[in-house]
Amino acid sequence: DTEVTQTPKHLVMGMTNKKSLKCEQHMGHRAMYWYKQKAKKPPELMFVYSYEKLSINESVPSRFSPECPNSSLLNLHLHALQPEDSALYLCASRFRASDSNEQFFGPGTRLTVL
Amino acid sequence: GESVGLHLPTLSVQEGDNSIINCAYSNSASDYFIWYKQESGKGPQFIIDIRSNMDKRQGQRVTVLLNKTVKHLSLQIAATQPGDSAVYFCAENIGGAQKLVFGQGTRLTINP
Numbered sequence: 001d002t003e004v005t006q007t008p009k010h011l012v013m014g015m016t017n018k019k020s021l022k023c024e025q026h027m028g029h030r031a032m033y034w035y036k037q038k039a040k041k042p043p044e045l046m047f048v049y050s051y052e053k054l055s056i057n058e059s060v061p062s063r064f065s066p067e068c069p070n071s072s073l074l075n076l077h078l079h080a081l082q083p084e085d086s087a088l089y090l091c092a093s094r095f096r097a098s099d100s101n102e103q104f105f106g107p108g109t110r111l112t113v114l
Numbered sequence: 115g116e117s118v119g120l121h122l123p124t125l126s127v128q129e130g131d132n133s134i135i136n137c138a139y140s141n142s143a144s145d146y147f148i149w150y151k152q153e154s155g156k157g158p159q160f161i162i163d164i165r166s167n168m169d170k171r172q173g174q175r176v177t178v179l180l181n182k183t184v185k186h187l188s189l190q191i192a193a194t195q196p197g198d199s200a201v202y203f204c205a206e207n208i209g210g211a212q213k214l215v216f217g218q219g220t221r222l223t224i225n226p
Contacts, residue, residue, distance in 0.1 A: 042216030105157030
């Protein structure tokens, strides 16, 4: 299994809703990432987990709450989002935080906040 | 065909021609650089990387050149094919920080 999977593929939510995005990989990677990508823009790093511990938070608003329950799973909990948070949310993983340059990306969850 | 700087977001080339996509980076501490390809509706896909102590690296049909003096990176794609149509991003890894910072991207369009 050499892929990163993300669910759901699409998500529409209101500003008062609580929802979660899920990311899974079974490649034994110990570094996992959340990125946000607006239309026609590059991905922007949000969070980095290394060995299931949060190592980087790029000053992301608290309405985004990441969670890494185990080495294969990464969640992003969403609460009280704003319409400007609508974007493609990408998950990525890498073998180890300080090894191998390649980050494997999932297909993303396209989020629309109404 | 060749893209110039970060402010030309689209590059059109004839099928079979070589493509050159350029990128400028900003951080002298970046220890390696990566090129990613992103097709419509998909996540970025790794193409090739190069460490900061190298000038050139070749892969299958692709070559990456790094000029640290002017902080410039380029991706050369030989004999461009329709499947090469995508947005191409360069990314720099901020040394020791596990952080990838992506450039603005270039959309490559292949004309038959």
